[in-house]
Amino acid sequence: MDLFDASGKPISVGRKLGSGGEGDVYEVTTIGNDLVAKVYHVPLSLDRQEKLRSMVQRCDARLKNVATWPMVTLHVGINGPVRGFLMPKVVGYEPIHKLYSPAHRKQLFPKADWAFLVNTARNVAAAFDAIHTHGHVIGDVNQGNVVVANNSVIKLIDCDSFQIAANGKLYPCEVGVPHFTPPELQSLRSFHDTRRTTNHDNFGLAILCFHLLFMGRHPFSGIYSGREEMPIERAIQSFRFAFGKGSSHKGMAPPPNSVTLEIIPSQVADLFERAFGESGAHSDGRPKAREWVGLLDYLKHNLRSCGQEPAHKYFGGLAGCPWCMLEQQSGIVFFIGAITTVTGRTSFNLTAVWQRIMSVQLPSELPIIKPSSFQATPNPLPKKMQNTRVKAFLQRACATTIVIVLVVLLATIKVPSIATVAGFTAAFFLFVAGFDDSENSSERTARKKALTEAERKWREVERRWKTELGNALFKMTYPRSMYQS
Incomplete structure (x- = not known):
């Protein structure tokens, strides 16, 4: 071509x-x-x-x-x-999710601390502001169309999908990712005829900022107290911000070992509340990109270094380092420390990292699951079978009564031998008929089969409970001295 x-x-x-x-x-x-x-x-x-x-x-x-x-x-x-x-041309950049994911960050951005993440969030907001200032809308905000370099500079990619306004005409963005789509658009099956707004973009911007500041967590992914399933899309649609002030009223709570809004200034926390709350769905209800830039700059200029671990940066308004506390509570290392040599170069601090590994506590033993802890729902016998059991009982009772009467008569009066034989014969067949179980055998077979299958499933659940959640794998990969006394 x-x-x-x-x-x-x-x-x-x-x-x-x-x-x-x-x-x-x-x-x-x-x-x-x-x-x-x-x-x-x-x-x-x-x-x-x-x-x-x-x-x-x-x-x-x-x-x-x-x-x-x-x-x-x-x-x-x-x-x-x-x-x-x-x-x-974009060279030396990685998808932004490889920065905010703690596991990927340690591999691809080992020197990145929380200050780096704050500055990256600030740069994302500045990029959104540039697009909005020109009258355009990104539309398809997601973790795949933002890339970041090792100096926290970001680039927006796939720009040809943006919603563009030019010469009095609107060229729409026809795609979107559910986890970044605002509540008011969640019910749409297609974006073909949808006019996206900067307020819609600002929801996705807040999601990206939350990912960056809170170790890759999604703001609508938490512990739900209700009985039904609560996927992220439904949580977004019903404004169930798991980390917000009113999360408990909506049946939500942050996942265990999560970083919460308490680590950031109240002004920045308020940006998230406004972005993810009901008021945000109103026209221009969410914080604009420029507002994010201003407050993230404020946060960036008010960070301090931890006295125990220089890799820990945190908001200076806090009484102590939240990362130290989280590492002690959870055993999770969010940032990798470095040491400075006499030449002024930095290198990987193997000793410090190994100490953190050795400080990880052995998970507690799993509780034993007892079948008695579950409430079984009985399955009554069919009506026909219940009647058959009563009939059999009556037949055996009648046979027994006939035998008793014949024995009494033989002992007291003379009974013709033919009548005696006939009576005992009738009693015998009546008694035997009472044990005829042919009508019940199919039901018994089905129930035995169901019991065998239930026992098999129980053993499988027990096996998975021990192998997937137990300590066996941990003990195989961890120093033996740590769990043997």
């Missing part, structure tokens, strides 16, 4: 760098190393072509600084239909 820019200049693409659902990304080394080309798999609709032209026309330095914004349209043939665009 021969590609040209809007002026008719041929554009040669090189090595493929990546591929997505809509198109491929290529090197364009003939132009420079700071640009890449996105080429769509299939021809674009006229509306989509107009949208890309409008984005290119409105590209400026501020947008290029925060996003992989389309800079030049690519055409099939000179003055042909738009089939792609040139955009800034």
Whole structure:
């Protein structure tokens, strides 16, 4: 495929760098190393072509600084239909969820402390503000369209999906991720005809900031006290902010070993309350991106270092280091410390990390599950079987009565032998008939089978309880001296 820019200049693409659902990304080394080309798999609709032209026309330095914004349209043939665009190249960045996830952060951002996370959240808010200031809306806010470098600089990617307003026309964003979709849009099956607003974006912005400040936790993922299931989507729709002031009234509580709003200034905590509460669903009810920038800057400039662990940064308004307290309570290490050598370089503090590993307490033994702790629901015998049991009892009782009467008569008066034989014969067959269990055998077989299956399932549950939640795996991977006296 021969590609040209809007002026008719041929554009040669090189090595493929990546591929997505809509198109491929290529090197364009003939132009420079700071640009890449996105080429769509299939021809674009006229509306989509107009949208890309409008984005290119409105590209400026501020947008290029925060996003992989389309800079030049690519055409099939000179003055042909738009089939792609040139955009800034992003190198040395990782998806933002690999920063706010404690496990990934230790691998990819080992030097990142809480100050780094606060500054990253501030930069995300600044990027949102840049988009909103230009009159656009991101729409599909999610953890996959924000990337971050090792200096906390972020970039917004997949900008061609943004909602763009240009020349009196609105080019909508037709996609979205449920975990970042605000309550008022949760019931929609499609965003095709939905006009997104900056207030909708501000909900997703608050989710990203919460992820960054609170160790990857989702604000609507908590412990629900109700009986039914409470997936995140439903919790969002019903405003069940698990970490908020009124969470208990909505049957929610933060998960165990969670970082709570108590570690941040009340002004920043109020931003989350406003973003996730009912009032936020009203027009412009949520904090704007610029407000987040201001208060996160305030938090950033009021951090202090822990006297025990320099890797711990926390809000200076607190009485003590919350990270030390959390590590002592949970055994979870959120940040990796470093030591400074005589050369001034920093290196991994193996001794400190090993001490933390050794301080992890052995999990308590699992309680024994007793079948008696569960309430069984009885399954009564069928009505027909109950009647059969009564009939059998009466038959045996009648046979016994006949035998007793015959014995008494034989002992007191002379009874003809034929009558005696007939009586005993009748009593015998009547008694035997009382033990005929043919009608009950199928029911008994079914119940024995059900009992066997229930016992098998119980043994399986018991096995999983011990292997998945017990101490066996912990003892296999932990120093033996830690759990043997």
